[in-house]
Amino acid sequence: MSDPTESTDDQRTAAPLKFLQTLSLDEVIELELGGRLSGAVCAYETWGKLNDDASNAVLVCHAISGDSHVARHDELDDPGWWDQLIGPGKAVDTDQFFVVCPNVLGGCRGTTGPSDIDPQSNPPRPYGASFPRITIGDMVEVQRRLADHLGIRRWRAVVGGSLGGHQAMMWATKFPQSTQSCIAIASSPRLTSQALGFDIIARNAIQTDPHFAEGQYYDRADRPDTGLAIARMLGHITYLSSQAMTQKFDGDRHDPREIVSDFEQRFSIGSYLAHQGQKFTTRFDANSYVTLSMAMDLMDLGDNRLQLMETFDDSECDFLLVSFSSDWLFTPEQSREIVNALTALNKSVTYAEITSDAGHDSFLIGSDIDQYGPLVGARLGERDDMAPKLSSVEESIIRLIPDRANVLDLGCGDGHLLAALKQRGHQRLVGVEVAQANLIRAARRGLDVIDYDLNNGLPAFIDNQFDVVVMSATLQAVANIAELFDEMLRVGRRVIVSFPNFAYRALREDYVKRGRSPRAPGEFNFEWYNTPNRRFPSIADVHDLCRQKNVRIDEAIYFDSTDDLRIDPNDDPNLNADTAILVLSR
Amino acid sequence: MSDPTESTDDQRTAAPLKFLQTLSLDEVIELELGGRLSGAVCAYETWGKLNDDASNAVLVCHAISGDSHVARHDELDDPGWWDQLIGPGKAVDTDQFFVVCPNVLGGCRGTTGPSDIDPQSNPPRPYGASFPRITIGDMVEVQRRLADHLGIRRWRAVVGGSLGGHQAMMWATKFPQSTQSCIAIASSPRLTSQALGFDIIARNAIQTDPHFAEGQYYDRADRPDTGLAIARMLGHITYLSSQAMTQKFDGDRHDPREIVSDFEQRFSIGSYLAHQGQKFTTRFDANSYVTLSMAMDLMDLGDNRLQLMETFDDSECDFLLVSFSSDWLFTPEQSREIVNALTALNKSVTYAEITSDAGHDSFLIGSDIDQYGPLVGARLGERDDMAPKLSSVEESIIRLIPDRANVLDLGCGDGHLLAALKQRGHQRLVGVEVAQANLIRAARRGLDVIDYDLNNGLPAFIDNQFDVVVMSATLQAVANIAELFDEMLRVGRRVIVSFPNFAYRALREDYVKRGRSPRAPGEFNFEWYNTPNRRFPSIADVHDLCRQKNVRIDEAIYFDSTDDLRIDPNDDPNLNADTAILVLSR
Structure with missing residues (x-):
């Protein structure tokens, strides 16, 4: 003292x-x-x-x-x-x-x-x-x-x-x-x-x-x-x-x-x-x-x-x-x-x-x-030079974003996705992040980042403020998903959401065979009693929610990221894909 | 104003x-x-x-x-x-x-x-x-x-x-x-x-x-x-x-x-x-x-x-x-x-x-x-007369509690389980409840109730303070389960926990067939995006956790409450039971 x-x-x-x-x-x-x-x-x-x-x-x-x-x-x-x-x-x-x-x-x-x-x-x-x-x-x-x-x-x-x-x-x-x-x-x-x-x-x-x-x-x-x-x-x-x-x-x-x-x-x-x-x-x-x-x-x-x-x-x-x-x-x-x-x-x-x-x-x-x-x-201009490393899912997200679009990234982590967009010449990029260390890393990439808990909605933003709102691998960590969907579609003309599929074959098999709360490599690789995840949606679940909320799915891309494969939309992605990217609008 | x-x-x-x-x-x-x-x-x-x-x-x-x-x-x-x-x-x-x-x-x-x-x-x-x-x-x-x-x-x-x-x-x-x-x-x-x-x-x-x-x-x-x-x-x-x-x-x-x-x-x-x-x-x-x-x-x-x-x-x-x-x-x-x-x-x-x-x-x-x-x-003695209505699971819990035992009920709701014990002549009964309306109802049954969030552990209680700690249909709503298990076993000589089984047949079938985050009547009957549940344990999961934490399971009772049936422990309760009661000690 x-x-x-x-x-x-x-x-x-x-x-x-x-x-x-x-x-x-x-x-x-x-x-x-x-x-x-x-x-x-x-x-x-x-x-x-x-x-x-x-x-x-x-x-x-x-x-x-x-x-x-x-x-x-x-x-x-x-x-x-x-x-x-x-x-x-x-x-x-x-x-x-x-x-x-x-x-x-x-x-x-x-x-x-x-x-x-x-x-x-x-x-x-x-x-x-x-x-x-x-x-x-x-x-x-x-x-x-x-x-x-x-x-x-x-x-x-x-x-x-x-x-x-x-x-x-x-x-x-x-x-x-x-x-x-x-x-x-x-x-x-x-x-x-x-x-x-x-x-x-x-x-x-x-x-x-x-x-x-x-x-x-x-x-x-x-x-x-x-x-x-x-x-x-x-x-x-x-x-x-x-x-x-x-x-x-x-x-x-x-x-x-x-x-x-x-x-x-x-x-x-x-x-x-x-x-x-x-x-x-x-x-x-x-x-x-x-x-x-x-x-x-x-x-x-x-x-x-x-x-x-x-x-x-x-x-x-x-x-x-x-x-x-x-x-x-x-x-x-x-x-x-x-x-x-x-x-x-x-x-x-x-x-x-x-x-x-x-x-x-x-x-x-x-x-x-x-x-x-x-x-x-x-x-004041001090930068950490970190080359943005993107996963193949993230690379697909980037390809879905039109040139020059202004983009809001919800749960932006250390800002690597926004940094890649910045390299591509986008002007107006905003990240939202709640973890302090990530926020600092993103700021030191020269990005605008706002400290915000997504469970409180998006009161910081006005209607149609962004061309694209991205939420990448964050859906499963948010409690108020239904409200957040409305909020994203209010703030962005187009929403790109990627999320892990809880009905992926490996998880279903694990569940049925082991009779345990299912796990698989990726976002669902936690013990049932200490997972940080709040929600466990399947691709079908999210499709249902979109239908229920009158949200249009403009595009859907499905992956089996363990084999780095694209899954054909007709090939039961709810079973065969571990990750989905949906492009939404209203 | x-x-x-x-x-x-x-x-x-x-x-x-x-x-x-x-x-x-x-x-x-x-x-x-x-x-x-x-x-x-x-x-x-x-x-x-x-x-x-x-x-x-x-x-x-x-x-x-x-x-x-x-x-x-x-x-x-x-x-x-x-x-x-x-x-x-x-x-x-x-x-x-x-x-x-x-x-x-x-x-x-x-x-x-x-x-x-x-x-x-x-x-x-x-x-x-x-x-x-x-x-x-x-x-x-x-x-x-x-x-x-x-x-x-x-x-x-x-x-x-x-x-x-x-x-x-x-x-x-x-x-x-x-x-x-x-x-x-x-x-x-x-x-x-x-x-x-x-x-x-x-x-x-x-x-x-x-x-x-x-x-x-x-x-x-x-x-x-x-x-x-x-x-x-x-x-x-x-x-x-x-x-x-x-x-x-x-x-x-x-x-x-x-x-x-x-x-x-x-x-x-x-x-x-x-x-x-x-x-x-x-x-x-x-x-x-x-x-x-x-x-x-x-x-x-x-x-x-x-x-x-x-x-x-x-x-x-x-x-x-x-x-x-x-x-x-x-x-x-x-x-x-x-x-x-x-x-x-x-x-x-x-x-x-x-x-x-x-x-x-x-x-x-x-x-x-x-x-x-x-x-x-x-x-000051004012009471609301509410006859305690117990489910068959709760009646089984009551039967597991020795006469005259002092009992802590975690997530006691409106106190009906404790009220039944009180009628049976138990002297020292304490409830823990976080919902204000329930807390008042329990108090007006003449019970001691403490306003407490179980996610903070049980700092109010000392080692071995209770003969029995009960947690009935509350496990799935608590985030810090591993810590809470330790806390319950610290505070009580015996722990009785009842919980809904996330690997119950109807849930597995629902999951596998529908490819959706599974639902079934009872505690898991919520949409994936608005469930108040924090954890989704199967009976096998809880058994695993007990093994891992060196917790002894002294007794286990399994139910299919939809048919009001007891499930034989040898008859794959992890598939056939929708609810389990475990009696734990260390």
Whole structure:
């Protein structure tokens, strides 16, 4: 167990002024909600070198309490908060890319925020609570000016986690041509009402602290540290999962660390919260916290797919979205809402839900970065060269697919079938896969893959979105087959399904002779008590189902793959074929 | 959608002094953590009449912000917070039972608490923050004295939800003979570290409020209302599920109610929290909130099964535990920890996890009370008279079970097999069932039933706990069969398993002739694409598995149930029997 007074967040406390650069923004910023900012500055750090055509620049956006120090600049430098993702040879390779990380507008780490002097004030005083209400769009506008200054017309990618993910998506929607890729980790279209509730309580704690003094506390002896600390404590609970907290604090629940604090320290978790809360007040400004959390709460890309489709309609980048199974602040379901809108728009998108116990903080944690890092690398062009090896059944499937057709592959595995189509020149190819290792392999072939359980139907896709929907050797693993047939035929004009035949001669013989749940080489080669298969259809069964559902069988190919033979359709394929390919339509 | 400024909690705001009675406790209370209380009082309400032998008294314990007004006394009376559960003809029938609900020690609704005058003080002043640190045990001690006063030596039941459930369990452990039943709804052995964290932040908000004045604010103009309101806001989020909040506040997220408040009201959820927070300060005392939440946080029945078994070892009551699927404050897993300890101790326990979206508040919500109310009624003796109808296979199973054997029935359905055993005089009978409607039916036969998915093994039970473990017509619906065989043989000295034979002649013929996934009347009479079955074992398959796992088959009975025939073991039962009963041991 790690020191319970420490957290991943501690990496965000570094104050690495050495590499900080500052750009003065000459032009007034007209803010989205009205009001304007003049004389603003943008503080930022960079890594690597911009290439001649300025095509290798990656913008990294930080979360609410983060800063521009996303990575070490050299061995003597303070640790960065995303060191494991960004650096020489890392997923975001600073030997290859020019990485830019600005401090966010409204914050307190160099870019203009409430603690800076209001140029309109006389006598001069900080903005305080009169800092105008800003939006994620305003943050991105400042970053756009930084891009202009650096000579970057189009980012190779904009990358961020949490509030940083919001900024990345805002780039994709506000400046549709400004980035080639949008990478949003642990983000959401808008906050849940629950997350909103926590933010509101945090702001209430700050703003009702008597030392808040209506936001003009900068020249006073006391600051609203109590309110800010309470806000931070609350934040910390939402960043962790309950499992992670149990693991971290239940072992010595009644044995708190001794720290100096006015806050309660009866329990281990209490001393942790007191420590984190107090420490935060030494590096963060209460007005900035209010400003940034309100900007986050006002972010609203849409409440349903239609709204989200409208939001992303113009964007011209490809997308990578990553969520974490135990993240209850920005949930996987919320990322899926965005993914569903993007797929419906035919945008290029890869999505993975990483299994992790660490909650929202997962995006900062080494072992989880190991999981999603390869997907980031893949989105930035890193490829594993694996020649796609196809079975003869798969080769037949490929031959059934018209040139240039756009194709959805359900249960795409490591993507070898789609990779073969890609080699053949198909443009729009999407895979669906639920096994994480396969998903990563497919992504690293340069394919779009979406993490999806087929038992939930195909809500990510709209009617007739694909020329061809393929489901190869996956039918037997799906429980809701009848619904999935409808879904495939809704989403694709043509459906190609291959499946193992449970009435194949060898299986029938095995069953009749042995009196055992039948087995044969291939998908049905499992013990009855541990097979992953959910369904055991024969060719005749599937024909029956098609008839019953008014599905037309346009073509049927039957194989005895043990002898690599085609079986004539008139030669009782339900007995003689171990595998069938059916081409279906309605 | 209901008014978003209202909540179930509003029912707890009634101040029904009319029916409030007060008992002066003459003897000093020696507190569990040291310290003593003299001159304490206990305020309470009662419903119904105590019978002559004082055997019909039910104690109801309230949650942190509740009070003694659990139900209406008459039509003109204010609503009670558990009206739907308690009253004439309700699950806790006040025509039949004498119901007592005291206000809790440390609270502010009549029973001694921090806002009362400290009799040791001179000049007299309220206890304030110097009110001694109390425990759930102390609360229960006060209630015990109330019982003495009322002439109640043994409660028919002690019932409570949340903190009230903690009190009910404390009765069962502190005074083992004092109650016949313990009914704990939405409770836990101790708080999760996450729940603890929220309580700590709430107390920090109260105690750092400058108007808290170290707890002596009673004679001042200002009270720590801001801190108390923030504590209450936080509580409210934890009482709801995220789904419930979405439903309640997402429709008009940007359209808050207009209320007078110093708290933020930018969002719909914000105005709700402000309203709830402020309203709470008009009826609750900050010192009481600190006192009660700390008592709850200090409650610790045990962190693991061994500790929990030690805690409950002496208790002599039966138990009903109920949890709610979306309750993330006191989770179903936590209730299961208690259930697992109780079953291991051979205590009589029924447990249900009610499927609900309403979060922790479910225990107060009408539609959820409709779900668990029948279980409460059953625990109090209400029975549905259903004669157990047995199939001939089940009659054979019964004949295989020795008299007086204690029996675990896995997948017990509506409990008809166990009910037949009960009629035969068996004492210790436990059912496991995952379908809620069946579970309630079984409970209302007066059986102990536990809500459990067999795919997770049998962690509730210890080695050799039962003479016989029965699994009747359930094998085919379980995925993890190999593990479950081990588990059954660990938990029972003898295992009786009945299952449909997938190699039965009619199925083989159907398969071979039709070339379809085989069907026959009985458990295998489903379409291949929608069968709920997970496994398709033949008799020979199960024999093989037993051999492989070194399981002895002590007896085997085979049936052709279509003709109601016994099949001779030498007459190829794997072909001729559609059902098998195997008696297994190791």
